[in-house]
Amino acid sequence: MVVTEFESAIIITAQDSDQPTMNQRMGIVIMLISAFGTASRFIARTFLEQYAVVIQSTATAISFITSLRNLIQMAFQSSFGRLSDKLGRKTLIVVGTFGQALTLALIPFIRNGWLLVVGVATFSVFVALSTPAFTALLGDLTSHKSIAGLLRMVNLVGAIASLIALLSVGNLSNLGETELQQYSIILYAAAGLFFITGVISLFLINPSTEKLEKVSVLTFRPLRENKEFRRFVVFGSIMGFSMSLGWPIFPFVRTEFASPEENAWIWASFSVIMIITLIVIRPVINKMNRKWLLFIGRVIMFYIPLNLAITTFWVQTWWHMAIGSALSGFGNALYMIGESAYILDQATVKEKGTYTGLFYLFLGLATFAGSLISGVLADIFIPILGQWQTIGLFLFIIAGIRFISSFGFLFLRPSTR
Known part of the structure; x- marks a missing residue:
């Protein structure tokens, strides 16, 4: 079913442009990469921060982990994306993926928070190598008219794979006798x-x-020449800054009030709702205005820090955090499609990787600043207010900032393609 839908999107492309059609074999490879790649990245991103808490990293160290991770993964994408426009997508995808496998396999040997920062930074370089190349590859293989539908399928396959992987690793983790193991x-x-x-x-x-x-x-020419893309970069970066404020704080709550297996269940709820959302919106996804996908997908994300604040003070159970995670799954399903589709809508035929990388360059800088500021401030206020009072206060403030920032997407204009 997935391959049939995928091939139908390519047939549209073949009719509308000179791009090649894609055979069944290529469709299967794309979907398998989406399945295993999304599952592995999701697990790594989710549990690396909690691993940092377990080895007793400070809030500042965790802020460096999250900020450098996002700065490298996103900022380097501009150069790597442009490189993929020249060399082709496959080389960067292959090297980046094997590099992620090697570095992540070495990280469990690290027991020091600051060494973990170095390990995650190295891992992130390889993420930045492969991500824009794969996004641009999807743009190569379909038309602007059907790109949102293709992205929906890719994200759906990734969400299903992530759900299966989360439940599997959650059970597998019980083989360890200690939380570290x-x-x-x-x-x-x-x-x-x-x-x-x-x-x-x-x-x-x-x-x-x-x-x-x-x-x-590096080239900033698309920002100079394309006003709508420039506007999207600005509002996307502001939203990214507000999102990243919570990243050094969230792992403390999730690690304190849930076991590794329970955290797997929490994130499984994220994947379940994402899957349902991607299935439900299938008939209308290519007709939906990109800016509404972006706005709805992000405005509801204010509830995540609010949910964790409530967990911190009043409802200290894993299932309550799962409610917030489920809502996050709905928001991210819409936002991921809207973000990639809007970028590819604005990009020229030759520079899909360039546009993708340039957007993530500024998003990386914004999230680097937000995450670092939050972690440093937390370590300043914890000795004054106490750990959980500081965490709770920060979570309430972050919820408000996220809510306000999301309204920037309403100032975007509909894509012209």
């Missing part, structure tokens, strides 16, 4: 999934699209 098992499992993704990516074939004749390390 349990989180280590989870990270090893994610590294294995990355390795499988790398093997699958070897079967990719670069589409015969127009390539850049020259490659510059």
Whole structure:
């Protein structure tokens, strides 16, 4: 079913442009990469921060982990995305995926918070290498008219795979006798999934699209020439800043009030709701205004820090955190489609990777600043107010900032393509 839908999108592309059609084999490879790659990245991103709490990292160290992770993963995408426009997508996807597998497999040997910062930074370089190349590859293989539908399918496959992987690693973690061993098992499992993704990516074939004749390390020309893309970068970065304020704080709550297996269930609720959302919106996704996908997907994210604040003070159970995670799944399902589709709508045929990377460059800078500021301030106020009073106060403030920031997307204009 997935391949049939995917091929139908490519048939539309073949009718509308000179881009090549894609056979069934290529469709299967794309969906397998989405399945294993999304599951491995989701597990790594979710549990690396909680692993940092378990090895007793400070809030400042965790803020460096989250801020550097996002700065590197997003900022480097501009150069790597442009490089993929020149060299082709496959090479960057393969090298990046195997690099993620290797570095993540080594991280459980780290017991120091600041060494973990170095490990996560190295891991993030490889994430930045593969991510814009894969996004641009999807843009190569379909038309602007049907890109949202393709992204919905890719995200749906990834969400289903993430759900299965979360439930599996949650049960697998019980083999560990200590919390440290349990989180280590989870990270090893994610590294294995990355390795499988790398093997699958070897079967990719670069589409015969127009390539850049020259490659510059960094170009801001799209921001100068495309006013709507520039507007999107500004509002997306503001939203990213507000989102990142919570990232150094959230792991303390989730690690304190839920076991590794319960955290797997919490994030499973995220995947379940994402899957349901992606299925329900299928008939209308290509007709939906991108800015409403972005706004709705982000305005509801104010509830996540609010939910964790309530958990901190009053409802200290894993199932209450699962409610917030489920709502997050709904919001992220809409936002991920809207974000990628809006970028590709604005991009030129030759520079899909460039536009993707440039957006994530500024998003990376914004999230770096937000995460770092939050973690440093938390370590300043914890000795004054106490750990949980500080965490609770920060969560309430972050909820308000997220809510206000989301309204920036309403100032975007509909895509013209």
